Amino acid sequence: MGRLLRSLGTPLSNEAPRFPYVEQERAGASPLRVAGAAADPVAASCAALERYAHAEAPDEVFLADMQCRIDAASRHAARPRRTTDDALRVLLLSYSGAGNTGADLRTIETIAQIQDVFAHRVPRIKLLALGALFDHRVLARVKKLDWPLPYLPDVLAAAVAEADLVLNVEGSTYTSKFSDSLAGMLIGGVALAHAQGCAAVSYGVDSGAMSASLQVFVRRNAERGLVICRNSAACTQLAELGVSGQRGADAAWHWRARERETACGRVAVLCVNNPFWWPVYADARRARALDAAGRESPLRYGSLHFHSWNAARECAYESYLSRFAALGTALRERGYEPVIVGMERLDEAACHDLAARLPFAVRIVARGEADLEAVATTVAHADCAVTTRYHAAVLAVSHGVPVFGLSMDERIDRLLDEVGLGDWRGRCDDDGSTARALERIATLDDARERARIVAACERYAGAQRAVFDQMGRNLAAWVEAIHFG
Structure with a gap:
């Protein structure tokens, strides 16, 4: 999301007009008028960016701008079917590049699947990346989408026009947990592609709590594009908003760790982050003040955005770290070697904050x-794991590692319930979660209980990999019918 939020730009003036998306929708008004009618598309995109940057409700402006471009595209005739054997042009909407391990694994495995099921079409893949960290060969090699215009809705409109297939490969799509602008980019990109007559899919996605603005946006675009959910609960929630989601699986289930080279005792992985500083929000005035003073803020995220923070959030974070520290200490006393894992680059500070609270030296990965x-691989080779990160739980289950989830939202809860380990989870803000985690992990000393849990994990993971394989075959048949049938 770093690239997304940075791409939304730097303020150009001091005026701050307001364009509340929900109020427009309730009043039956049209969304924001696209500035693209101007002769200079760069100037028009800059003007749209300026409106966004100075709005009192920037996320609502972003959703309105996306809706305006979707509606404009839907008024034009759909593109004709392709009847040649030219290479299939694929655009991936992602969170890759930001240093999020789960998002990158999803992208890597989706790319591998596309190259397999569309091999006869010689797919030409472009990745809309939201950062510049590509520390895996697949991510390093895939072609990245250029950003010829300053404002992301305009970038998407231009990029979608050159694609045959648009896939949203980010899991956290239908949620306001992180940013409505991020959700608007993912949902709106698929809707925009559909409006332009392109095959458009949200691929193995999840849902969660949504703002009123985002719910309006989802309802309005409910029938634009194919939505494949990674769990049944997401299908049920989205159905309430008019979205007919199909049941699928997360792409990351297909990633397999290399073999462990050396034995290193019993390892307990502790996957931490800061669950309490989301969502991020835009504050152009605060950003200008920091820039003018030549100051930095640890809460700043990109050019205009800041993490949410106050005394209550700080207190919750301190309590969370204390619970993890108690877990790490108790697990070490039981013969485990605790290893702290940061699944996203943003988690590095939380990893070191936890290490500072432990009464012994600890390895950080x-x-x-x-x-x-x-x-x-560190997660996949552990003997047990405790995590607030969803994809650490996926990696653990996928490799038969018993995992206790200290969840910050619905995602881990849904996963462990489906695995059959509903008693292996607690809330990250619950004081009783430490004792429950230790109780569950203590049962692993019984070889039969460990074998039962490992078997449940492997059975579920195998089923998910089979579902994802079928998703690929279905996708290939669907695209063939749309563009080449």
């Missing part, structure tokens, strides 16, 4: 300091 393979 954090993305950015370590590459994708090292981070993912």
